[in-house]
Amino acid sequence: MNKQQIKTPYYLISEKKILKNLKKIKYVKTHSGAKLVLALKCFSTWATFDLINKYMDGTTSSSSYETKLGHQKFGKETHSFSVAYSVDDIKEIRKVSDKIIFNSIYQLKMFYKNVKDIELGLRINPGFSYSNFDLADPAKKFSRLGVSSVRKIMTILNKIDGIMFHYNCENNDFKIFSNMLDKISVKFGKILSKVKWVSLGGGISFTKDDYPLDAFCHKLKKFGEDHKVQIYLEPGEAVVTNSCELVTTVLDIVKNIKNIVIVDASVEAHMLDLLVYRTFAKINTKAGNNKYIIAGKSCLAGDIFGEYKISNKLKIGSIIRFADAAGYTMVKKNWFNGLKMPSIVVKRLNGKIEIIKQFLYNDFLNSLS
Ligand SMILES: Cc1ncc(COP(=O)(O)O)c(C=O)c1O
Structure with a gap:
């Protein structure tokens, strides 16, 4: 199968590009002593797990379904976290979790008797954070994410490991990361000295080009020691950064002062985070003098991928590739407008292109009743 034969829209995941990130992950593991678990909330496309699990220690999840998926499709260590567990959640995850992390002391105490044979953890809200988006700031005012009181945490230390x-959220500034880790050492040193493990969460852009990996590893190692x-x-x-494209075809070009290109996919349905965070998609094409707004085909007026100046002239049938389409895309895709859902395609390390999943009318039908 070559790319020309696949019908758009589709997400094209490149294992070679994931591998580039995984090699850095291996470097961090080796040089810092940290263990790394994949956050399934960002990327759960399990057709790639055979590759990823050679380099990572397990998965972490935000719900009982993600926990089950991590256990079933990834294996290794399965961590569970949830902002709030239900009784049924606990019944399900206790069978498959290696670690269960609670978001509140109330939930920890409530479920303790059911899960005390499993390693338990508590989420702490340090009261500071790095995020460019208020929406994603875990330390924002009135945040419900984690416990802040050292005094209260000290009272339940006998229950947690x-x-x-x-x-952090997309933190690519090592200095800021390093300073915040120092603040954690000072503020939570008493607690750290009583536990076996600490997760520093996600949101650190350490696989980006030019990130000072050695300084990062050294900092983590020292903190652990x-x-x-x-x-x-x-x-x-x-x-998964930079490892996937959303490949689309131009269906129409309309003019309203500016040239507006409409493709056979949608921001709202297929790259929702762009809309949530009000950012534009990156496209994989050369810059130039042709100006276009590129828009999705849903009915939403603001279904806009972005405004671009590119070298090639677009026409009906042109292919447009949106870059960086792996994280928080496939996990959030939806059936808004009943739009055709992009297929999931993986380019394997050996160059073979596999259509992993095609979504049909029946999938739409069965998602409703
Ligand atoms: C608890 C937790 N861990 C890990 C992550 C993964 O973050 P990222 O995909 O930015 O690395 C998130 C993202 O929201 C999170 O809330």
Whole structure:
């Protein structure tokens, strides 16, 4: 199968590009002593797990379904976290979790008797964070994400083996990361000295080009040694950054002062985070003098991928490739407008292109009743 024969729209995942990130992950594991678990909330396309699980230690999840998926399709260590567990969640995850992390002391106490034979953790909200988006800031005012009071945490230390912080969002600034880790050492040193492991969460862009990997590894190693804890990281985006394209075809070009190109996919349905965070998609094409707004085909007026100046002239049938389409895309795709859902295609390490999944009318039908 070559790319020309596949009908758009489709997500094209490149294992070679994931491998580039995984090699950095292996480097971090080796040089820092940290363990790294994949955050399934970002990327759950399990057709690629045979590759990813050679380089990572397991998965972390945000719901009982993700926990089950991690256990079933990835294996290795399965971590569970949920902002709030139900009784049924606990019944399901206790069978398959290696670690269960609670978001509140109330939930920890409530479920303790059911799960005390499993390693338990508590999420701490350090009260500071790095995020360019208020929406994704875990330390925002009135945040419900994690416990902040050291005094209260000290009272339940006998019930937990570890703690979890998640306080970064797309943080590509090592200095800021390093300063915040120092603040964690000072503020939570007493707690760290009493637990076996600490997860520092996700949101660190350490697989980006030019990230100072050696300084990062050194910082983590020192932190682990100083507090005598096993460090975990929970990367999502860093595992799959720049490894996937959403491939689309131009269906129409309309003019309303500007040239507006309409493709056979939708921001709202297929790259929702762009809309949530009000950012534009990157496209894989050369810059030039042809100006276009590129828009999705849903009915939403703001279904806009972005505005671009590109070298080639677009026409009906032109292919447009949106870059960086792995993280928080496939996990969030939806059936808005009943639009055709992009197929999932994987280019394997050996160059073979496999259509992993095609979605048909029946999938739409069965998602409703
Ligand atoms: C608790 C937790 N861990 C890990 C992640 C993964 O973050 P990222 O995909 O930015 O690395 C998130 C993202 O929201 C999270 O909330």
